[in-house]
Amino acid sequence: MPVPDALEFFIDPGRCIGCQACIQACTECDTHKGQSMIQLDYVNRAHSTQTVPVVCMHCDSPTCAEVCPADAIKRTEDGIVHTAQKPRCIACNNCVLACPFGVPKMQTRMNLMMKCDMCYDRTSVGLKPWCASVCPSQALAFGTREEMARLRPHAKPVNTFQFGRQTIRTKVNIMVPRSAATDIVDVTAAMHEPTIGHEILDDVFNDISDGGDA
Amino acid sequence: MIQSQREVDGPRDLDHATVPPDGRPLADQPKWRRDFPIDWAQDEYVSRRELVKFIVLTSAALTVGQFWIAFKNTFNRQPARLAGERIASVDELSVGGAKTFTYPEGSTPRLLVRIGTTAFVAYDQQCTHLLCPVVPAVELGRLHCPCHNGWFDLHTGRPLAGPPQRPLPKVLLEVRDGMVYATGVEESAT
Numbered sequence: 001m002p003v004p005d006a007l008e009f010f011i012d013p014g015r016c017i018g019c020q021a022c023i024q025a026c027t028e029c030d031t032h033k034g035q036s037m038i039q040l041d042y043v044n045r046a047h048s049t050q051t052v053p054v055v056c057m058h059c060d061s062p063t064c065a066e067v068c069p070a071d072a073i074k075r076t077e078d079g080i081v082h083t084a085q086k087p088r089c090i091a092c093n094n095c096v097l098a099c100p101f102g103v104p105k106m107q108t109r110m111n112l113m114m115k116c117d118m119c120y121d122r123t124s125v126g127l128k129p130w131c132a133s134v135c136p137s138q139a140l141a142f143g144t145r146e147e148m149a150r151l152r153p154h155a156k157p158v159n160t161f162q163f164g165r166q167t168i169r170t171k172v173n174i175m176v177p178r179s180a181a182t183d184i185v186d187v188t189a190a191m192h193e194p195t196i197g198h199e200i201l202d203d204v205f206n207d208i209s210d211g212g213d214a
Numbered sequence: 215m216i217q218s219q220r221e222v223d224g225p226r227d228l229d230h231a232t233v234p235p236d237g238r239p240l241a242d243q244p245k246w247r248r249d250f251p252i253d254w255a256q257d258e259y260v261s262r263r264e265l266v267k268f269i270v271l272t273s274a275a276l277t278v279g280q281f282w283i284a285f286k287n288t289f290n291r292q293p294a295r296l297a298g299e300r301i302a303s304v305d306e307l308s309v310g311g312a313k314t315f316t317y318p319e320g321s322t323p324r325l326l327v328r329i330g331t332t333a334f335v336a337y338d339q340q341c342t343h344l345l346c347p348v349v350p351a352v353e354l355g356r357l358h359c360p361c362h363n364g365w366f367d368l369h370t371g372r373p374l375a376g377p378p379q380r381p382l383p384k385v386l387l388e389v390r391d392g393m394v395y396a397t398g399v400e401e402s403a404t
Contacts, residue, residue: 061235065252074254075232082254166235 002078003123006144009132010157011053012175015139016040018051022131022140029119029130031083035107037116038131053140055131056081056103056116057161058171064095064104064115073113079171080120084113100163100187118172154178163187301336302326302394310352314339317385317396324385326394327352329368334394336385337371343378357382 018040026036039054062081065073072088073095075081084095084104091111095104104115119129123142127133132142141148148157157173162184174185232252234243251257301315307328314323315336323339327350337357339347346361356374357366364376371382386398 060233062232062252065232066235071250071257073252074257075252076254169233 001124002076003080003118003120004126005078007123007126007142008145008148008157009055009058009118009129009172010141010143010148010175011055011172012139012141012152012155013043013050013052014155014175015137016051016053017137017139018042018049019136021134021136022053025130025134026116030121031117031119032114033107033110035105035114037103037105037114039102053131053135054101054103055129055140055172056118057101057159057168058118060169060171063098063100063166063168064113067094067098069094076120078124080118080123081115082117082120083115086110086112089113100161100166100168148175156180158183158185160184161187296396296398298388298395298397300393301396304328304332304389304392304394310350312350312352315396317399321399323347324396325350325357326385326387327368332389334387334389335368335371336387336396337366337382338385338399340382341366341378342373342380342382343376348382 020040022038023036023040026032026038027034029037037055041052041054042048043050043052058075058079058081060079062073062075065075065081068084069092070084070088070090072084072090073081074085089112091106091108091113093106093113095113095115096106104113106112107114119127119131123129128142129140132138132140135141138151145157148155152175154177155175156178158176159170159173160183161168161170167184168187176182176185234240234247240248249260251260296318299317301317302313307313307326309328309330312325312327314325316322317324317336324336325339325348326334326336328334329352337348341348341359341361341364343359343362343364346359348357348359348364348366350368351358352368355368357368357371359365359376359378362377364378365374366372366378366382367374371384373379373381384400385396386400388395388397
């Protein structure tokens with residue numbers, strides 16, 4: 001049974017309080033084999049306690065599936081990109097490296113890539129995913145667009161992202177201030193700022209804009 | 215009023231839900247992309263199609279193969295027409311004696327066995343199991359292959375025991391004027 005079209009996922013990083021309830025709840029999902037699929041990143045730990053929860057954005061053209069050499073990552077008709085199929089996954093890590101949002105996780109003990117599948121066992125029967133049902137500040141929210149428009153009058157959902165030269169449309173929305181001029185979120189814009197968890201040593205995106213790939 | 219993405223784009227074609235990165239339709243995509251679709255439904259469709267193709271082609275090949283074998287056997291039953299050739303004289307062998315010869319020239323070794331005063335039989339010496347040379351056991355009325363303990367009937371060449379399943383090819387003989395002539399080879403029918 002597909003996930004109902006009217007129900008959508010909204011991430012509002014500005015509302016995240018870093019309580020990690022989503023991380024705990026995620027492990028409870030029946031399709032997650034006890035693993036948490038959520039990443040909770042500090043934006044800039046030295047200066048702020050602000051955290052950002054990252055769930056799978058369920059791209060229209062999933063880069064993880066595009067790069068999979070084993071044809072293991074599949075997308076159902078409702079647009080949910082699923083965990084790699086166990087009989088096919090060869091644990092090559094291509095998807096982990098390719099995903100613009102850093103979502104797929106390699107479970108080396110199982111030799112299987114696992115990723116957020118929006119709690120398919122729950123959302124496919126109309127329930128909220130675990131993270132959205134436990135999030136106390138509703139930074140992770142699951143509902144209709146009308147509901148969101150009513151509850152968040154100062155924010156608007158955006159589902160178009162820019163990653164280098166790649167434009168990505170996603171099923172999951174991110175909430176940006178309504179006053180924001182842009183309709184596109186540049187995923188890599190902040191990559192050059194040093195962060196605690198993810199140190200980027202190679203300036204690959206500068207190389208691309210300089211025509212370094214020619 | 216905020217519109218959902220679905221209302222903006224119109225209903226999504228469920229068979230082609232994934233839009234390739236370049237946005238072109240699936241028909242214009244390279245073959246690998248069509249063969250390895252990202253969408254679950256299409257992936258299952260391809261697997262099913264591949265399975266049906268495999269089953270149909272394999273069973274067709276097996277059927278054709280069966281007819282080919284039957285066709286071949288029908289025409290190979292008849293002994294090959296060969297020129298008669300003298301291979302031994304009657305006096306050369308005592309009753310129960312044997313000698314090898316080639317017929318026609320350059321063939322695999324054949325075995326000639328004298329089983330009575332005027333009765334001779336000749337077979338290909340290669341066991342039909344794994345081509346070991348067979349040895350006559352005339353007192354038992356059999357031919358024995360020592361490699362895997364295979365037994366053949368001395369009078370007909372039919373396999374009696376052990377691994378061989380097919381009879382030994384028989385050389386047709388004619389005894390004339392105290393001489394033994396080979397006149398043809400009857401290939402074993404499978």
